[in-house]
Amino acid sequence: MVLNYIWIAFFVVAFLIALAKLVFWGDTAVFPAMVESTFSSAKTAFEISLGLTGVLALWLGIMRIGERGGVVSVLARWLSPLFVRLFPDIPKGHPATGAIFMNIAANMLGLDNAATPMGLKAMEELQKLNPHKDTASNPMIMFLVLNTSGLTIIPISIMVYRAQLGAAQPTDVFVPLLLATFFSTLAGIICVSIYQRINLLNRTLLLTLGGATLAVALLIAGLGSLSRVQIDALSTSVANILLFLIIMVFILAGVRRRINVYDAFIDGAKEGFQTAVRIIPYL
Incomplete structure (x- = not known):
């Protein structure tokens, strides 16, 4: 209901200000x-x-190949001990867990284009569990904060943009971004956990x-011994290798399960198109 008033206010306030500028x-x-x-925004x-x-x-x-191939359910079981505490309202083995993991993994690799669809998929699955469809649930809030x-860990997209725009050292932001996003994530988990009364102990x-704290410290220490060129090359290679490895694991899991991998992909791709259409009104 609040969004209704905000949306109406956009037009009313804009009209009144424009009218005042015209009259006075x-x-x-x-x-x-x-x-x-208005037309330009709609086009955008x-x-x-x-x-x-x-x-x-x-x-x-x-993702659909992963679901039918059993990878998503395996990930859900592996992450269950952690996610059952951060997301106590999500049933064990629910598809939302796999989508959340994929989104977080893509973000950690700095692969924004891969993270976005997984985030939308996760929210769609969480909405199915939401008893109050017009209000964000606790799992939605926690996931939104994490997202x-x-x-x-590897800000590949940002380093690529910096290189394209002529930055002298595209990898300069590596450690600052790692520290900033790590502590912001940690702070977010603590704040939401306190609000949702999740036992952090x-x-x-x-x-x-x-x-995670130890791993970040070791990663920074290890990369500190490398040159900026080496960091750039290593991070780019590792991020893209891991991304393609995920795709291969999903496909091979589908082959192992003897599912029609191509049909599964097409079914998921159709859902992707429908999702893209559904978000247009909200933009």
């Missing part, structure tokens, strides 16, 4: 500019959705967070 300052260009901006929303269509089709197709804080959570 004689700005005759304000209304044509507003109308032009469609272009954003169109740009996501291919990526959504690809990754939701791969927004975006722990990034649980042994599993303590071991996970402590292990």
